[in-house]
Amino acid sequence: MSRVLGDDWLLPVLDEGNREFFTSGRIVLQACASCGVVAHPPDEVCGGCRGRAFEPRESAGRGRVESVVVVHHPVHPALAGAVPYAIVLVSLDDVPGVHLVGNVRGTAPDEVEIGQAVRAVFSKAALPDGERLRVPEWEIVAAV
Ligand SMILES: [Zn+2]
Known part of the structure; x- marks a missing residue:
């Protein structure tokens, strides 16, 4: 997915496949209308059956941290005041096999596990x- 490298922040470029994910304030994923495979990030062709018709699949937005990295070097000038911060790979409880990457809000980076x-x-x-965007991030709700 291409991005806009703005002066202030890094924001996604919206298209038909990702608009709902970044604007709805819900975790809405792309499900194949033929075989049901859910893909994230969205793609133009289903990885399961090569189909090209999709329908939305909403997740409740609950999951587990599968991996975490703490970023110490700002990869964009706008992030200079944000480091260190944690980025997590999250598996969704209600959509097996789909993982999302995002920021962690409200927990110190070295406390994310x-x-x-x-x-x-x-x-x-x-x-x-x-x-207007509603960019998904993650909040820790329970310790290991
Ligand atoms: Zn399919």
Whole structure:
């Protein structure tokens, strides 16, 4: 997925496949209309059956931390004041096999651990054209 490297932040470029994920304030994934395989990030072709028709599949936004990395070097000038921060790989409780990557909100980076339960929370942002985003992030809800 391409991104807009803005002066202030890194924001996604919206398209038909990802608009609902980044604007709805819900975890809405792409499910194949033919075989039901759920893919994230969304793709133009189903990895299960090569189908090209999709339907939305909503997750309750609960999951587990499968992996965590703490970023110490800002990869963009806008992030200079944000480091260190934790990025997690989350497996969803209700959509097996699908993993999402995101920021952790509300917990010190060195306190984020593999196995912790998380829930999705959403940060508000706006694209340069004014379209409002609700970017999924993660909040720790239970220790290991
Ligand atoms: Zn399919």
